Amino acid sequence: MEPLSLLAEAKTLQSYAVREATFDTVLPSTELGPQRNTGEETRSKITQKSFSGGGVIARTMRISYGWFRGKKAVLLVIQLILRSSKAAAQLRHLEVEISFKPRKAGRKAGQTEAIYPVVRNLAPRKVIGSPKEDGQEWDLQVEKQCYVSNSQKSGGPSRKGTKWTLATTGTPWSNSRNQDMNMACWTVSEKKTKPSIAIPDEITMGAIIEFDGKFQADVKVKLDLPWYNLLALPWSDDDPLLLPSREAGPFIEDEPSTRQFEDISDLEWASILTGHETSRPIPVSSEPKSTSIVNKKNPKAFRLLGIPDNLEPNRVQQLVRDLFGKHDDDFGIDIRSLTNNPSNQESGKIAVLTSLRLETFLSSGNSWQQSHLQGVADATQDQFGKTWAALDTHFDGLTPVAIPKGDDDYDLDIVALSGLGGHAYGSFRERNGEHMWLVDDLPRDFKKARVFLYGYESTLQKSHSIQSIEDIAITFRLALKRIRPDHKFSKKPMIFIAHSLGGIVLKQALIQMAGGDERDKANAAAVRGILFFGVPSQGIDIRSMVAMVEGNANENLLKSIRPDSDMLRLQHREFCKGFPYRSCKVVSFYETEESPTAIKGENGVWTMSGERSLLVGPSSASGGRSWEVGQDFEIPIKRNHSEMVKFHPLDFCYENVKGILEDLTDMER
Numbered sequence: 001m002e003p004l005s006l007l008a009e010a011k012t013l014q015s016y017a018v019r020e021a022t023f024d025t026v027l028p029s030t031e032l033g034p035q036r037n038t039g040e041e042t043r044s045k046i047t048q049k050s051f052s053g054g055g056v057i058a059r060t061m062r063i064s065y066g067w068f069r070g071k072k073a074v075l076l077v078i079q080l081i082l083r084s085s086k087a088a089a090q091l092r093h094l095e096v097e098i099s100f101k102p103r104k105a106g107r108k109a110g111q112t113e114a115i116y117p118v119v120r121n122l123a124p125r126k127v128i129g130s131p132k133e134d135g136q137e138w139d140l141q142v143e144k145q146c147y148v149s150n151s152q153k154s155g156g157p158s159r160k161g162t163k164w165t166l167a168t169t170g171t172p173w174s175n176s177r178n179q180d181m182n183m184a185c186w187t188v189s190e191k192k193t194k195p196s197i198a199i200p201d202e203i204t205m206g207a208i209i210e211f212d213g214k215f216q217a218d219v220k221v222k223l224d225l226p227w228y229n230l231l232a233l234p235w236s237d238d239d240p241l242l243l244p245s246r247e248a249g250p251f252i253e254d255e256p257s258t259r260q261f262e263d264i265s266d267l268e269w270a271s272i273l274t275g276h277e278t279s280r281p282i283p284v285s286s287e288p289k290s291t292s293i294v295n296k297k298n299p300k301a302f303r304l305l306g307i308p309d310n311l312e313p314n315r316v317q318q319l320v321r322d323l324f325g326k327h328d329d330d331f332g333i334d335i336r337s338l339t340n341n342p343s344n345q346e347s348g349k350i351a352v353l354t355s356l357r358l359e360t361f362l363s364s365g366n367s368w369q370q371s372h373l374q375g376v377a378d379a380t381q382d383q384f385g386k387t388w389a390a391l392d393t394h395f396d397g398l399t400p401v402a403i404p405k406g407d408d409d410y411d412l413d414i415v416a417l418s419g420l421g422g423h424a425y426g427s428f429r430e431r432n433g434e435h436m437w438l439v440d441d442l443p444r445d446f447k448k449a450r451v452f453l454y455g456y457e458s459t460l461q462k463s464h465s466i467q468s469i470e471d472i473a474i475t476f477r478l479a480l481k482r483i484r485p486d487h488k489f490s491k492k493p494m495i496f497i498a499h500s501l502g503g504i505v506l507k508q509a510l511i512q513m514a515g516g517d518e519r520d521k522a523n524a525a526a527v528r529g530i531l532f533f534g535v536p537s538q539g540i541d542i543r544s545m546v547a548m549v550e551g552n553a554n555e556n557l558l559k560s561i562r563p564d565s566d567m568l569r570l571q572h573r574e575f576c577k578g579f580p581y582r583s584c585k586v587v588s589f590y591e592t593e594e595s596p597t598a599i600k601g602e603n604g605v606w607t608m609s610g611e612r613s614l615l616v617g618p619s620s621a622s623g624g625r626s627w628e629v630g631q632d633f634e635i636p637i638k639r640n641h642s643e644m645v646k647f648h649p650l651d652f653c654y655e656n657v658k659g660i661l662e663d664l665t666d667m668e669r
Contacts, residue, residue, distance in 0.1 A: 058234030066259030070601030093224035119172040145266040216240035299354035306389035307349040367392035395424035395455035402443035402451035411448040419500025424455030463554040473508035503535025514578030529664035537623035539563030544597035590621035595640040
């Protein structure tokens, strides 16, 4: 027996011939009907019989506490099972109304009105369906999983030509014109057909409620039967469902994958409502990490190293399954790139993967290693010439995402560096999407270019790193020497793309190259162009971030890029002196929109949702040398600091960047 809210792709729902009232065997309960509740305890399951023998079984399936956009919130899931005294009865129309209000007066000093809870989201939002040919199951189309969707795609595939006989809609409501939405309402009805098809006899509903202090929920159920209408009050005003103010965490059943309830995806909403996991995590470690799916707005990006040279691209997903002993599981992996490893030709290939599900099968952390010979399927063991494979999400160091065929068959190196608190892959991926222009656009538009991402530790919260700009630059400089190992390679031109702090790291690396060995100097002389995006050459507004790192190991790193930084002033002078090549063009892009700043919520979690500020102004972002001024060298982007390097498909900002890159590749040294 499945509830109404299953995704359209699943096999769904019980028979639509309603079952007779068998209250003692469905959900055993010794308490029937509402009773006056004067204490602070509540019943999580209520069975209510009507005079005709039919009735409703109501049950709280899940209660979990967390936050919604920094405010206290609770996730509530309720299930209704409808029963009739006659097997032939058909349920034709159902209305469910859940009203939330303060448990007591709920007033603070100076307030004249009670603080009412507010419904911030609910599910299911809109579902349509019809019986399958066998008359025993429903074929459902989830048109919108929840009221505030957190996915690009909300429902299953459209089925044109199907005659729907069932419609379910959910919406927040208010019982007062001057009050926020304090009610969650659902309607389940049949489209008038002959003969009558009826509606399912089971439904599960969920809502996220923002609250301030303890509150209660009153539940009203109206059910239309052929010969009478049933009004049930599983939790009435006299016997409400009580919701105390509690710390974040589960109260009834498991909590979702995140306590930031605005981040719950449509996919996880489906899992929450059905009670079925859309994927069952089986981590590599002996102890399961979680039994709920991991919520992600976007697929998680992974880097896989040590792939056998002779392995075909279509075998990579099977390799991942084999390495981690999950031979029959489908991780839903998308191979974004698969290349040789110029840093170490003997270590096998490198792939960039994205997946919504792979993380749920892994132990905690951001890197995992596995022997090729442990857990590999017999059919693929002969493919492996390497001993170990490594999977990570941190992307530290250089990651090739495009290598033309043949070791020497390329004309140009393009290297991209992410910024403060950024990620080598995620910083350049479009917001709430999968498009990543360094992977999807550059290799297509510059077919003779090797494209690399460079990642380094720059997180702000809970960092244990004491590294300085100088330290990060040394590591980056050495990494460049590994992909350009001799005189033949060092003559190939290079272009750098640097965002935010990445530009400061690049400048320091170029200063080091000026005083380095012959290979360092050759690499510096080979730089044909630099694209700076919001690089704070004169400092970045760190006022909202200082409290986040206070007392942490990385406090000095953040303070070194403040607007009055002596380090930045000295660096710019040394950069202009040590990197004098006029054959290289430095183009600086500056943001023209303010960015949300860091703020600590009531839950103690820092988020970038505070008052807006221009983090890097135009003068600070102009990081070129004395002759690199004016409209050909200083270019505005109508984006904020983070979004200025996140291009979507056919983005006009990318077209401008591509034009500049084309000009740079045409320049002759």
